[in-house]
Amino acid sequence: MYSNIESIIKILESIYSGTKTSLKYKTSFQLLIAAILSAQSTDVRVNIVTKELFGYYPTARDMLKLSVTDLENHIKTVGLYKTKAKHIIDACKILVEQYDGEIPSTREELVKLPGVGRKTANVVLSISKNIPSIAVDTHVFRVSNRLGLACADNVLETEKQLMKNIPKEKWSDAHHWLIWHGRKICKARKPLCNVCPINKYCDYYQKKSGVAV
Ligand code: SF4
Incomplete structure (x- = not known):
């Protein structure tokens, strides 16, 4: 049986595996x-x-x-x-x-x-440099705090909690998964919670739906 965090990471990985930054660069x-x-x-x-x-x-x-x-x-x-x-x-x-x-x-x-x-x-x-890191941008901050992967009011504390909750070998990839989830589904103003594949593990959704967690 997976914990909520393990289940969230597993589902995000299955959807967004292989996603990279959308910035274009050669060096x-x-x-x-x-x-x-x-x-x-x-x-x-x-x-x-x-x-x-x-x-x-x-x-x-x-x-x-x-x-x-x-x-x-x-x-x-x-x-x-x-x-x-x-x-x-x-x-x-x-x-x-x-x-x-x-x-x-x-x-x-x-x-x-x-x-x-x-x-x-x-x-x-x-x-x-292939050094495991989690860059907390606006998407990573919003999505991880809604989901309950972090519970923080600033980016540094969010980064620390994500590093604690996510296995180190997945830090760099998870950063991309959270960005893409924020862009496509967990949008800032109107998150598409009803079609979100991780809604049953999401703190924000459970609270919004009035489900006890
Ligand atoms: S259920 Fe809603 S708030 Fe939670 S991650 Fe999905 S889209 Fe975001």
Whole structure:
């Protein structure tokens, strides 16, 4: 007999196994830049912008050929583009000067880069470095707290509880499963609870339905 958490993980895995980030990139550097750009923006919008940007400026050294204003013009359809352009140019300088244009391999080093918070660092670590991590974005936060995989009012505590509740070997994949479940079914405003395959294990649904848990 599975616990609720085991059952949730098992069902999510059966539905979303093999799902990946929808950001498009060819290198760890490009993933980092796409992840920085994705804050307050959609992956679809970021992919439109980076298709051209990475075509002309695929590496940190290439991107330093741009001034902040040049970069702003390339990314101006993305939210917070002025701040992001400055962060990206400053981050590229550090990557070139301190890491020979490569991406550092630890969270401590990654979060020192301008524009890189814990979530972005975890995305890079799990996807590019194969280091198990759970990046808590808006979908992961909402879905995991509705389900009862976590019970927290902030992203750091949610991440800690998810790491406790989910087996380490599934951390990186589970992050994608929760994102895709949030996009497709557990939507922010109107979650599709009636067709959700894990509704019988979901705290939010059980409470909404008035079922004792
Ligand atoms: S039952 Fe509703 S709230 Fe719970 S995970 Fe499914 S869609 Fe989200």
